[in-house]
Amino acid sequence: MSKKTNAAGYISAKESRRISKQNRKITGELEKRRERKNVPLADYTTQMRNPDNIVEFDDLHTYFFTDIGTVKAVDGVSFDIPRGKTVGVVGESGCGKSVTSLSLMQLVQRPQGQIISGSIRFSGDGGVLDIAQTPTEVMRKIRGREISMIFQEPMTSLNPVFRVGMQVDEVIALHNRAMSKDQVKQRTIEMLETVGIANSNGVYRMYPHELSGGMRQRVMIAMALALSPKLIIADEPTTALDVTIQAQILELLYSLKEKINSSIMLITHDLGVIAEMADFVVVMYSGRVVEKGTVREVFKNPSHPYTIGLLNSRPVVNQQVERLYSIPGKVPNPINMPNYCYFRDRCELSLPACAGLYPPEYRLSDTHVVNCYRCAHAVKEETPHD
Amino acid sequence: MTDRGKGVDTLVEVRNLKKYYPIKGGFLQHSVNAVKAVDDVSFCIERGTTMGLVGESGCGKSTIGRTLLRLTEKTAGTVLFNGQDLHALGREELRQLRPKMQIIFQDPYSSLSPRLPVGEIIGEAVREHHIVPEKEYEAHLDQTMSICGLMPYHKDRYPHEFSGGQRQRIGIARALALNPEFIVCDEPVSALDVSIQAQIINLLKDLQKEFRLTYLFISHDLSVVEHISDTIGVMYLGKLVEFGSKALVFNRPLHPYTVALFSAIPVPDPDVKMNRIILEGSIPSPANPPNGCKFHTRCNRCMERCKIEEPSQREIEPGHFVACHLYDGEGLP
Numbered sequence: 001m002s003k004k005t006n007a008a009g010y011i012s013a014k015e016s017r018r019i020s021k022q023n024r025k026i027t028g029e030l031e032k033r034r035e036r037k038n039v040p041l042a043d044y045t046t047q048m049r050n051p052d053n054i055v056e057f058d059d060l061h062t063y064f065f066t067d068i069g070t071v072k073a074v075d076g077v078s079f080d081i082p083r084g085k086t087v088g089v090v091g092e093s094g095c096g097k098s099v100t101s102l103s104l105m106q107l108v109q110r111p112q113g114q115i116i117s118g119s120i121r122f123s124g125d126g127g128v129l130d131i132a133q134t135p136t137e138v139m140r141k142i143r144g145r146e147i148s149m150i151f152q153e154p155m156t157s158l159n160p161v162f163r164v165g166m167q168v169d170e171v172i173a174l175h176n177r178a179m180s181k182d183q184v185k186q187r188t189i190e191m192l193e194t195v196g197i198a199n200s201n202g203v204y205r206m207y208p209h210e211l212s213g214g215m216r217q218r219v220m221i222a223m224a225l226a227l228s229p230k231l232i233i234a235d236e237p238t239t240a241l242d243v244t245i246q247a248q249i250l251e252l253l254y255s256l257k258e259k260i261n262s263s264i265m266l267i268t269h270d271l272g273v274i275a276e277m278a279d280f281v282v283v284m285y286s287g288r289v290v291e292k293g294t295v296r297e298v299f300k301n302p303s304h305p306y307t308i309g310l311l312n313s314r315p316v317v318n319q320q321v322e323r324l325y326s327i328p329g330k331v332p333n334p335i336n337m338p339n340y341c342y343f344r345d346r347c348e349l350s351l352p353a354c355a356g357l358y359p360p361e362y363r364l365s366d367t368h369v370v371n372c373y374r375c376a377h378a379v380k381e382e383t384p385h386d
Numbered sequence: 387m388t389d390r391g392k393g394v395d396t397l398v399e400v401r402n403l404k405k406y407y408p409i410k411g412g413f414l415q416h417s418v419n420a421v422k423a424v425d426d427v428s429f430c431i432e433r434g435t436t437m438g439l440v441g442e443s444g445c446g447k448s449t450i451g452r453t454l455l456r457l458t459e460k461t462a463g464t465v466l467f468n469g470q471d472l473h474a475l476g477r478e479e480l481r482q483l484r485p486k487m488q489i490i491f492q493d494p495y496s497s498l499s500p501r502l503p504v505g506e507i508i509g510e511a512v513r514e515h516h517i518v519p520e521k522e523y524e525a526h527l528d529q530t531m532s533i534c535g536l537m538p539y540h541k542d543r544y545p546h547e548f549s550g551g552q553r554q555r556i557g558i559a560r561a562l563a564l565n566p567e568f569i570v571c572d573e574p575v576s577a578l579d580v581s582i583q584a585q586i587i588n589l590l591k592d593l594q595k596e597f598r599l600t601y602l603f604i605s606h607d608l609s610v611v612e613h614i615s616d617t618i619g620v621m622y623l624g625k626l627v628e629f630g631s632k633a634l635v636f637n638r639p640l641h642p643y644t645v646a647l648f649s650a651i652p653v654p655d656p657d658v659k660m661n662r663i664i665l666e667g668s669i670p671s672p673a674n675p676p677n678g679c680k681f682h683t684r685c686n687r688c689m690e691r692c693k694i695e696e697p698s699q700r701e702i703e704p705g706h707f708v709a710c711h712l713y714d715g716e717g718l719p
Binding site for chain 2: 092093212213214215242243244245246247248250251269270271272273274275276295296299300309310311313314315316317318321323324325326327330
């Protein structure tokens with residue numbers, strides 16, 4: 001797609017109109033495909049590559065068609081979430097970590113946001129589904145019951161005009177039509193107690209503004225765990241909270257996860273939280289996975305320059321450094337991505353080879369995978385597209 | 387450096403500062419109660435050093451910052467800036483002093499006017515206060531901007547064209563353009579990404595070295611505060627519970643709240659298993675604080691005495707102040 005831009009990066013109205021028209025054509029087709037009736041089961045059932053995984057992202061592409069160009073928010077992301085484990089996803093804002101999780105929930109802003117290609121395999125009660133192809137009707141039964149989400153801002157994700165108890169009730173009642181009102185209430189109060197709210201009967205009748213940030217996040221967790229989901233997506237669950245409350249919430253999340261034996265996809269930019277909570281780490285940069293592995297591998301032997309930079313730029317208590325390391329430059333514009341390694345322009349360790357194609361995956365161990373030419377001495381495993 | 391003796395160059399001294407916000411209620415809206423946002427706080431900051439102020443949200447950190455600059459009026463106590471009582475100054479005297487004390491705000495998205503070009507945001511106060519002669523105005527602006535990592539051509543752009551980190555640089559340039567001595571940094575990096583945080587913290591440190599600035603660095607991120615500060619104050623519910631040099635407070639935290647706070651910091655190392663003290667419950671409402679020691683409801687070393695009597699600030703070792711009954715009498719345990 002050729003694009004005429006002037007020096008300042010603005011585009012003309014004519015150009016913008018042309019892009020909008022093109023976008024409508026693309027998204028229209030995708031929407032039509034999504035909205036067709038009576039999708040045969042075979043279209044969206046599939047097989048897991050490894051039955052021990054609960055979710056497998058396989059070369060996922062989620063694009064946003066905006067009036068100034070296509071934003072490749074998620075551009076070829078592959079990683080697995082093993083059953084009963086916690087996978088931490090780290091990266092700066094705008095790197096696509098939230099869009100990855102929204103794609104899994106099918107909550108990407110439509111029609112401009114679309115899953116273009118790739119698959120998300122989810123092993124649920126009704127067999128293995130490819131979320132990228134699953135119709136909305138089926139998805140509705142999965143959301144909340146099998147996959148649920150905890151959002152960053154507990155204040156904005158609770159409805160201010162309904163009582164807290166009612167909002168938790170709704171989730172339970174919606175997925176369990178047979179339950180009577182009293183049973184639902186019973187279950188809600190039970191859940192509120194499980195998440196450590198002492199005055200659960202009182203809180204049941206309160207409005208969100210009457211609760212503190214930590215309490216609201218507990219209510220959110222109660223809501224998310226009410227149906228014992230197989231997978232919990234926690235999108236920056238403690239960013240808005242204080243350190244002491246953060247410790248409480250993380251502890252709670254961990255113990256509840258163990259209790260109902262589910263997996264957690266933990267999205268955060270706090271490396272400390274990841275080190276403590278996660279079993280596996282996925283580092284994302286500009287819509288791509290740059291490094292993934294177990295927590296030990298990534299923290300003890302960070303191999304991608306971005307991961308190294310990220311680990312060094314954070315001050316650590318009881319480790320005095322005169323100056324913090326800071327990664328030079330800034331995140332590239334998501335509309336015109338280069339065809340070489342996205343990190344090359346900021347990388348202090350770049351090699352001549354980096355000017356070539358986007359680096360393929362290099363496997364340092366069974367679990368540790370890095371997309372960087374500096375690791376080329378390791379066995380070359382597979383080459384992604386482009 | 388932190389000795390409170392004579393001959394030390396103290397820039398800011400706060401004595402028994404109190405700031406209450408009245409709660410209006412009842413018939414005729416008279417005040418029925420007060421939120422004790424800052425309650426009897428004393429500390430001092432030496433010239434050229436950074437004091438870090440930590441605590442949970444709602445504990446009064448920001449109120450201290452604002453009262454220190456007289457952006458809000460105090461209820462009681464004194465604030466000495468360069469030996470002058472700030473809250474006793476008249477309108478014009480205060481105006482003269484304003485360029486010397488500046489503030490950098492937390493949210494770079496809401497603290498810059500969206501209708502003014504960046505040059506105007508940074509330069510408005512420079513012109514207003516006649517910091518430099520008219521002829522040197524442009525050069526001064528360019529110089530300030532380049533120190534803060536901005537380009538001269540950014541002057542004609544508007545804040546929405548910048549990223550979060552660059553906006554924070556604009557906020558810093560705005561404060562720096564007035565040649566201040568003292569800057570209150572009110573959570574300047576909490577809204578930024580990790581790699582951008584490092585850039586801004588390095589910039590603040592460089593500026594301090596170059597211009598001998600004095601900072602009050604307010605943050606709830608303890609690892610950032612530890613990195614940048616020389617002295618540290620820990621606040622809980624309007625009270626300064628512990629105050630001292632960084633080495634003393636971090637190596638030997640004395641107040642149970644400080645101990646718990648430090649133990650809750652997540653460490654980016656999977657091998658470090660934390661001996662974490664998890665505090666029960668959450669911070670009580672400042673409108674209705676508990677009697678006695680304000681922390682006793684969550685304290686794991688609470689004694690009978692703590693519920694009745696409020697501890698006063700005591701100097702446990704030179705330059706290390708704690709307000710806790712555990713250290714009454716015998717000094718260090």
